[in-house]
Amino acid sequence: MSDSIATIGASALGACPLPASRYDRVVLGHGSGGMLSVDLILRLFLPAFQNDVLAALEDQATVRIECDDGRRAPRIAITTDAFVVRPIFFPGGDIGKLAVCGTVNDLAVGGARPLYLAAAFILEEGLALADLERIARSMRSACDQAGVTLVTGDTKVVDHGKGDQVFITTTGVGIVPDDRTLSIASARPGDRVVVSGTIGDHGIAIMSVREGIEFETVLESDCASLNDLVEAMLAACPGIRAMRDPTRGGLSSALNELAVASRVGVRLDEAAIPVRREVRAACEMLGLDPLYVANEGKLMAIVPPADADRLVAAMRTHPLGQSAAVVGTITAEHPGMVVLDSLVGGDRLVPLLSGEQLPRIC
Numbered sequence: 001m002s003d004s005i006a007t008i009g010a011s012a013l014g015a016c017p018l019p020a021s022r023y024d025r026v027v028l029g030h031g032s033g034g035m036l037s038v039d040l041i042l043r044l045f046l047p048a049f050q051n052d053v054l055a056a057l058e059d060q061a062t063v064r065i066e067c068d069d070g071r072r073a074p075r076i077a078i079t080t081d082a083f084v085v086r087p088i089f090f091p092g093g094d095i096g097k098l099a100v101c102g103t104v105n106d107l108a109v110g111g112a113r114p115l116y117l118a119a120a121f122i123l124e125e126g127l128a129l130a131d132l133e134r135i136a137r138s139m140r141s142a143c144d145q146a147g148v149t150l151v152t153g154d155t156k157v158v159d160h161g162k163g164d165q166v167f168i169t170t171t172g173v174g175i176v177p178d179d180r181t182l183s184i185a186s187a188r189p190g191d192r193v194v195v196s197g198t199i200g201d202h203g204i205a206i207m208s209v210r211e212g213i214e215f216e217t218v219l220e221s222d223c224a225s226l227n228d229l230v231e232a233m234l235a236a237c238p239g240i241r242a243m244r245d246p247t248r249g250g251l252s253s254a255l256n257e258l259a260v261a262s263r264v265g266v267r268l269d270e271a272a273i274p275v276r277r278e279v280r281a282a283c284e285m286l287g288l289d290p291l292y293v294a295n296e297g298k299l300m301a302i303v304p305p306a307d308a309d310r311l312v313a314a315m316r317t318h319p320l321g322q323s324a325a326v327v328g329t330i331t332a333e334h335p336g337m338v339v340l341d342s343l344v345g346g347d348r349l350v351p352l353l354s355g356e357q358l359p360r361i362c
Contacts (some may be wrong), residue, residue: 023033033248033294034353057261058184059106061245062176071328075176077112079103082169085362088135091205096135096170098296098362099151100142101225102247108227109243109299111182111234112174114146119170120154124163135166146225148172151159180234186241187262187271188321192308193328196229196321197222199251200279202362203293208282215278224297230318236314242302245295247362249353252291253330254300255338256352266338268328268350291340292353302330 004176015332029036038041046055053061060079067073081102088095099119107114119139123132201222208219226245234240246254251273255266283290297320303311306339315321338350 001322004070029354031248033250033253034292034341036354037248038352043251043343056183056185057257058110060110060112060172060174062110062112075178077107077110077174077176078171079106079110081106081170082167083362084164084167085206086164087206087209088131088165090209090221091218092202093223093296094135094138095166096139097142098138098163098167098221098223099170100139100146100148101223101296102245102362103170104146104148104225104227105245105296105299107172107174108144108225108230109182109245110176111180111230111243111323112172113231114148114172114174114225114227116173117143117148117150117170118152118172119168121156122163122167122169123157124165125157125160125163132166135168142225145198146227171191179238182240182242184242184244184258184259185261187264187302187330188241188304189257189264189330189332190305191241191302191330192305193255193330194303194308194311194315195274195325195327196226196299196301196315197297197323198274198276198279199246199295199298200283200290200293201298202273202296203250204282204288207286211286213282214281215287217278219276219278219282222295222297222299224320226297226299226320229315229318230299232284232314232318232321233311235304237307237311239307240301240303240311243299247294247296250290250292250294251300252289252338252350253352255350258302259338260336261328263335265331265334266328267313267331267333268338268340270340270343272325272327274323274325274327291350296362 030040031037053063060077062075062077063074064075083095083099083102085095085098100117103117104114205219205221240346242258244254259266279290312324312326315324339350340350
């Protein structure tokens with residue numbers, strides 16, 4: 001990667017300076033959710049498909065389909081995602097549950113009420129049909145729990161050795177009520193950063209299986225659909241400005257994206273960020289930072305300061321928000337940057353992930 005700095009995507013990401021990439025081939029880091037992912041989107045995909053909806057770079061696209069008779073149609077939210085986790089079965093879930101929950105969550109954090117899913121399966125020759133049936137059953141169960149219906153799909157098979165058992169791509173559709181406008185460009189100085197629970201559970205659960213790390217208690221992925229929690233949050237605090245589910249790249253990537261889009265700074269309090277003891281220990285053992293580890297059943301919310309305590313109290317009454325906490329503040333200082341008040345004292349910059357930390361975890 002070049003040491004020079006290029007100003008990339010000023011219209012889309014608020015003139016965020018990123019290292020200019022010299023790669024002429026795709027590398028694993030392009031799928032990290034960090035700097036290389038942003039570089040790929042801004043250099044290749046946005047110029048190819050430029051439009052205002054795409055340029056917003058939300059987790060979902062919100063559009064309104066106009067009726068021929070002039071009636072005001074509802075706003076539709078659409079999202080699509082691909083899932084490539086290894087192993088395909090892990091403590092707390094599997095690739096099928098992950099695909100449903102991840103898609104539902106991308107709709108929900110935009111304020112949408114998820115309704116329908118489509119799924120495409122790329123199957124590797126030799127995959128046991130019993131495993132595929134188990135994945136299908138898991139997806140159906142996850143759909144039932146989230147209140148969505150899988151209505152269409154596709155299947156392709158690739159030669160043995162040309163895949164990784166199974167890849168799943170999903171598309172989700174939902175309805176956005178007219179009184180909801182959530183956006184990562186809406187944060188304001190003074191707002192509070194709220195997380196719904198402990199971070200890093202999913203990524204470390206995957207790594208513990210791969211590396212054979214054993215804990216005193218079983219560490220499970222936090223994989224879950226968050227739409228019911230989101231509805232409870234919006235009922236308690238309609239003034240929520242933005243939400244994101246911090247998946248690839250973890251909480252760091254989600255907050256960096258928000259800081260750039262809203263042209264604000266973020267100051268985190270490390271002591272306030274909930275992290276399981278097992279997750280912290282595993283991160284220390286593996287040389288990882290929990291702020292960069294993926295989550296699949298957590299969200300962050302940006303809320304006006306007067307509403308923060310009420311929101312956290314409401315979240316803690318929900319099974320998926322029992323460890324909710326205020327973990328930071330939006331500032332006018334250092335716009336486009338995330339800074340951590342560390343446990344050892346002093347400030348630490350929390351930039352976008354520069355490479356690939358954890359391959360194939362979501």
